[in-house]
Amino acid sequence: MFHIKSTKILLGILLLAVCLHAAFANAREKEVVQTIDVAKVWSGHPVGFALLTHGERQFVAFYDAERQMTVGSRTLDSDAWQFTRLPSKIGWDSHNYITMAIDDDGQIHLCGNMHCVPLIYFRTTRPLDATSFEQITAMIGRNEQRCTYPRFLRSAAGSEGRCAAGELLFVYRDGGSGNGCRYFNVYDLKSKAWRRLFDEPLFSGGGKMNAYFQGPVRDRQGVFHVCWVWRDTPDCATNHHLSYVRSKDLMHWQTSAGKPLKLPITIDNAEVVDPVPPGGGIINGNTKLGFDADGRVIVSYHKFDAAGNTQIYNARREPGGWKIYQATDWDYRWEFSGGGAIPFLVRVGSVTAGADGTLTQSCSNPKNGSGTWRLDPATLKPVGPAPPSDRLPKQITRLESTRPGMAVRSASDTGHSEDPAVGYVMRWETLPRNRDRAHDGEPPEPSMLRVYKLK
Numbered sequence: 001m002f003h004i005k006s007t008k009i010l011l012g013i014l015l016l017a018v019c020l021h022a023a024f025a026n027a028r029e030k031e032v033v034q035t036i037d038v039a040k041v042w043s044g045h046p047v048g049f050a051l052l053t054h055g056e057r058q059f060v061a062f063y064d065a066e067r068q069m070t071v072g073s074r075t076l077d078s079d080a081w082q083f084t085r086l087p088s089k090i091g092w093d094s095h096n097y098i099t100m101a102i103d104d105d106g107q108i109h110l111c112g113n114m115h116c117v118p119l120i121y122f123r124t125t126r127p128l129d130a131t132s133f134e135q136i137t138a139m140i141g142r143n144e145q146r147c148t149y150p151r152f153l154r155s156a157a158g159s160e161g162r163c164a165a166g167e168l169l170f171v172y173r174d175g176g177s178g179n180g181c182r183y184f185n186v187y188d189l190k191s192k193a194w195r196r197l198f199d200e201p202l203f204s205g206g207g208k209m210n211a212y213f214q215g216p217v218r219d220r221q222g223v224f225h226v227c228w229v230w231r232d233t234p235d236c237a238t239n240h241h242l243s244y245v246r247s248k249d250l251m252h253w254q255t256s257a258g259k260p261l262k263l264p265i266t267i268d269n270a271e272v273v274d275p276v277p278p279g280g281g282i283i284n285g286n287t288k289l290g291f292d293a294d295g296r297v298i299v300s301y302h303k304f305d306a307a308g309n310t311q312i313y314n315a316r317r318e319p320g321g322w323k324i325y326q327a328t329d330w331d332y333r334w335e336f337s338g339g340g341a342i343p344f345l346v347r348v349g350s351v352t353a354g355a356d357g358t359l360t361q362s363c364s365n366p367k368n369g370s371g372t373w374r375l376d377p378a379t380l381k382p383v384g385p386a387p388p389s390d391r392l393p394k395q396i397t398r399l400e401s402t403r404p405g406m407a408v409r410s411a412s413d414t415g416h417s418e419d420p421a422v423g424y425v426m427r428w429e430t431l432p433r434n435r436d437r438a439h440d441g442e443p444p445e446p447s448m449l450r451v452y453k454l455k
Helices: 007-026
Strands: 032-041 050-055 057-063 068-075 082-089 098-102 108-112 115-117 121-124 133-135 147-154 168-176 179-188 193-196 210-218 224-231 239-247 271-274 288-291 297-304 310-318 321-326 359-365 369-375 382-385 407-412 423-430 447-454
Touching: 032 057, 032 068, 050 098, 050 108, 050 407, 050 423, 057 098, 057 108, 057 423, 057 447, 068 108, 082 133, 098 147, 108 147, 108 168, 168 210, 179 210, 210 239, 210 288, 224 288, 224 297, 239 297, 271 297, 271 310, 271 321, 310 359
Parallel strands: none
Antiparallel strands: 032 447, 050 057, 057 068, 068 082, 098 108, 108 121, 115 147, 121 133, 147 168, 168 179, 179 193, 210 224, 224 239, 239 271, 288 297, 297 310, 310 321, 359 369, 369 382, 407 423, 423 447
């Protein structure tokens, strides 16, 4: 929870809670109209699976009970899945999620199971046919031997003939923690080949650090925003210097003031939002991009305050530059360090503007609990609880396993069906992260991966 010291504000929150009680009670969960079992899946540790609906077809990519990368496909009018097992098997690394996309010819692209290893990439040879996947060992053929963090996305308007609007892009890191670069590739439908979107990497640590970024996130004007922290070594405590960049076309990059930046972006030419030092309590994975009702970008993150406690901060780009607002008043410190995929004890959400202009933000820590809060638009501080929205039904979030430590995992649909009133989500259960190492004892029994149709 947020701690708010003002008695006047507390009285206001009590009145607000009374007014919102009916809204909370009547907040309608999305209704599950269909449940489809997929398969038993690996549950020894969490790693991201992919769900992609495309017209009348649906695809799921996951690691099966034997840890094998597998793709299931079905038509939406059937609950029968057709499975294709791919030649890639996961160990204990929670970085090794799977990501999928479909190009304009209907070919499925899939990438995953990579943490500082050679590129693992598959593409179908027949449209929307997951049985036709073939492995492709190279996209460009260079800087592909230590790949991590793959992501597919679509381009904006073209620039200098390098990229047309809506073309399929691929982003990844080459290198490791403390020494890595981010590259953007673009796919050519005619030649069925990849090329660099721009020759230089977007970020370069010069062999001394690497950038962990969030984004690109596109605003309502079509501008792409990226925020990141630099990290010096595999030790997550060495994150530092929250930074920012934006672009209208993913080709030309600039500061929040519109100053052009020459690629690659380095610690020397980057725009710094908050110069948090190494050991200052900021971590990659907990830097989030959002926007207020006026479309101003807000970067949310946490760091240590003067007393050494972990606090949530919201930095907003205002006319005079970045203004940083402390959102919490916690008496809790999250002390993190070391390598591997660590369990996150603090969570922070993006600032989100509702249709009525109301700003909300979620956060949590083990001592103060969790919640979603309404923010004062001027101070970006909490003024009371926010009504829940887009809640998943309890039958999805309810834990089924009786083994200690298990938790529910879920993934939203990265595609969409032809019915705008319908949505899909999938869920499964696993043990928590363990710094990419095996848990003590026997692994848990595989859990059932399910897809839920919501309306």
